[in-house]
Amino acid sequence: MPISPQEILETIRMIRMEHLDIRTVTMGISLLDVKGDSIEALAENIYKKITERAKNLRDTVEEVSSKYDIPIANTRITVTPIALIARAKEDDDLFPIAQALDRAGKDLRIDYIGGFGALVHKGCTPCDIALMNSIPGALAKLDRVCSSVNVASTKNGINMEAILLMAEKIKETAELSAERDSVACAKLVVYCNAPEDNPFMAGGFHGVGEGESAINVAISGPGTVRSALSKLKDASFNELTEEIKRTAFKITRVGELVGREISAKLGVPFGIVDLSLAPTPEEGDSIADILQAMGLEECGAPGSLAAIALLTDAVKKGGLFASSSVGGMSGTFIPLSEDAGMARAAERGSLTLDKLQAMTAVCSVGLDMVAIPGDTPVETIAGIIADEMAIGMMNNKTVGVRIIPAIGKKAGEWVDFGGLLGKAPILPVSSFRSDAFVRRKGRIQAPITSFTN
Amino acid sequence: MERAVVTVIGKDRVGIVANISSILATHNVNILDISQTIMQDLFAMIMLVDISQADVDLSTLRSEIEAKAKEMGLQAIVQHENIFNYMHRI
Numbered sequence: 001m002p003i004s005p006q007e008i009l010e011t012i013r014m015i016r017m018e019h020l021d022i023r024t025v026t027m028g029i030s031l032l033d034v035k036g037d038s039i040e041a042l043a044e045n046i047y048k049k050i051t052e053r054a055k056n057l058r059d060t061v062e063e064v065s066s067k068y069d070i071p072i073a074n075t076r077i078t079v080t081p082i083a084l085i086a087r088a089k090e091d092d093d094l095f096p097i098a099q100a101l102d103r104a105g106k107d108l109r110i111d112y113i114g115g116f117g118a119l120v121h122k123g124c125t126p127c128d129i130a131l132m133n134s135i136p137g138a139l140a141k142l143d144r145v146c147s148s149v150n151v152a153s154t155k156n157g158i159n160m161e162a163i164l165l166m167a168e169k170i171k172e173t174a175e176l177s178a179e180r181d182s183v184a185c186a187k188l189v190v191y192c193n194a195p196e197d198n199p200f201m202a203g204g205f206h207g208v209g210e211g212e213s214a215i216n217v218a219i220s221g222p223g224t225v226r227s228a229l230s231k232l233k234d235a236s237f238n239e240l241t242e243e244i245k246r247t248a249f250k251i252t253r254v255g256e257l258v259g260r261e262i263s264a265k266l267g268v269p270f271g272i273v274d275l276s277l278a279p280t281p282e283e284g285d286s287i288a289d290i291l292q293a294m295g296l297e298e299c300g301a302p303g304s305l306a307a308i309a310l311l312t313d314a315v316k317k318g319g320l321f322a323s324s325s326v327g328g329m330s331g332t333f334i335p336l337s338e339d340a341g342m343a344r345a346a347e348r349g350s351l352t353l354d355k356l357q358a359m360t361a362v363c364s365v366g367l368d369m370v371a372i373p374g375d376t377p378v379e380t381i382a383g384i385i386a387d388e389m390a391i392g393m394m395n396n397k398t399v400g401v402r403i404i405p406a407i408g409k410k411a412g413e414w415v416d417f418g419g420l421l422g423k424a425p426i427l428p429v430s431s432f433r434s435d436a437f438v439r440r441k442g443r444i445q446a447p448i449t450s451f452t453n
Numbered sequence: 454m455e456r457a458v459v460t461v462i463g464k465d466r467v468g469i470v471a472n473i474s475s476i477l478a479t480h481n482v483n484i485l486d487i488s489q490t491i492m493q494d495l496f497a498m499i500m501l502v503d504i505s506q507a508d509v510d511l512s513t514l515r516s517e518i519e520a521k522a523k524e525m526g527l528q529a530i531v532q533h534e535n536i537f538n539y540m541h542r543i
Contacts, residue, residue: 002486002501003458003534003537003538003541003542005488005490005497005499006490007537007540007541008458008460008499008537009460009490009492009497009499010541011532011536011537011540011541012460012462012492012530013492013493016530063512066511066512066515067511067512067532067533068532068533068535068536069530069531069532069536070536250540250541253539253540254536254539254540256539257535257536257539
């Protein structure tokens with residue numbers, strides 16, 4: 001059946017007026033085979049491997065973007081978590097490796113490079129400690145490098161010592177970029193159940209179960225969903241769900257097309273489409289606005305969890321049918337500063353930190369891009385992270401914490417990170433202390449529901 | 454056959470089809486189908502074209518058509534047809 005003019009115009013309207021785009025094309029590259037006699041030599045070999053593997057990435061992305069008139073907002077690279085290959089001692093500084101990643105990213109004209117991270121959900125090696133200690137300096141001094149550390153999993157429990165260390169590192173990272181609203185923290189995620197094929201940043205890395213390389217694609221279409229729902233004022237929940245499924249199907253197909261084509265042109269296997277609804281600060285490209293279109297006065301009003309649950313599930317149902325390989329996060333993102341509607345809801349007082357955290361139980365991807373007062377104690381940050389990890393561990397889902405203690409600022413003041421990172425009011429945190437709890441040693445055990453063998 | 458869709462959006466005026474067709478003819482691009490419709494109060498002209506015998510690549514063709522449309526105060530979008538097949542057909 002030939003394509004009708006209405007279908008052509010629908011596609012054009014989604015792209016040109018409703019901000020449908022590909023959020024990122026991310027090339028995963030394994031570094032498991034890279035060696036070096038010293039950290040400097042290893043860094044140089046990492047640079048060589050990445051720049052060789054990805055030398056045509058940017059040009060190919062631009063070519064495919066133009067062929068279909070579909071904007072591709074970012075081109076990114078993920079690598080094997082560096083702590084797995086660095087063979088460092090506890091007091092080594094891994095900055096030269098971060099610098100090599102950043103230089104490779106710059107020379108390849110890509111936006112972000114993720115994988116300066118570690119997997120410590122059951123315990124830390126000396127090299128893991130070295131890596132975590134190197135994070136604040138790397139993120140504050142370099143533009144493109146992103147870090148993620150997996151501190152918990154449903155199968156292994158929660159590494160509380162690693163959480164406390166990461167809370168300290170988040171605070172240090174904030175202090176080192178204090179003059180820019182502590183923006184370096186936007187490049188750091190603490191995870192439970194981290195996915196190995198996530199194309200999104202800051203939490204993207206190329207997992208150890210992955211092959212030599214892969215092309216992973218993430219789509220972004222809250223504006224198209226909002227627009228579709230705004231026409232359904234008196235529709236039933238079933239009709240809302242069906243409309244979201246139809247829209248998610250179309251959006252995901254674009255990701256599938258772009259991913260397959262780039263993969264074929266580069267001769268790199270196609271990995272996954274991440275069908276998350278990822279908002280941008282653009283007017284209307286907002287998850288909060290979708291909740292309003294469903295009938296809530298503001299995001300955070302009673303009913304918000306139910307609305308997000310409906311939305312996330314419908315997006316998955318529509319998207320899974322549209323792609324042969326779905327992966328990554330694949331849910332609904334509610335990053336506070338990256339979503340102008342969410343920031344508005346926080347300013348109006350409808351959305352609090354507690355409500356936001358509750359919402360993370362029914363969507364991906366955790367407490368994301370949340371600015372808190374700069375004088376928040378490390379132990380309180382650790383407590384917030386531990387709570388979020390518990391949500392992920394008990395519900396067998398991925399969650400992350402990307403939290404920004406805005407040094408020198410107080411609750412109610414605004415932070416402005418610019419670009420896709422957006423701006424938001426600083427949320428107040430509880431003044432009740434968690435110190436004696438988070439300073440205990442060891443791990444919280446895995447839940448009984450994880451023993452499924 | 455490799456096909457692309459040329460969409461021109463804006464206020465209707467004399468010469469839209471003539472101007473765009475002449476660029477297509479210059480580059481040996483055959484028009485397979487043409488239709489007009491209204492999109493949110495704006496005129497939209499849609500052409501399905503065969504680019505397999507074209508003497509330039511899609512991006513060069515796109516820039517020339519975009520430039521001509523701009524001259525006429527219109528917006529042109531040139532897309533490989535696969536995006537529509539992927540989005541609207543299973």
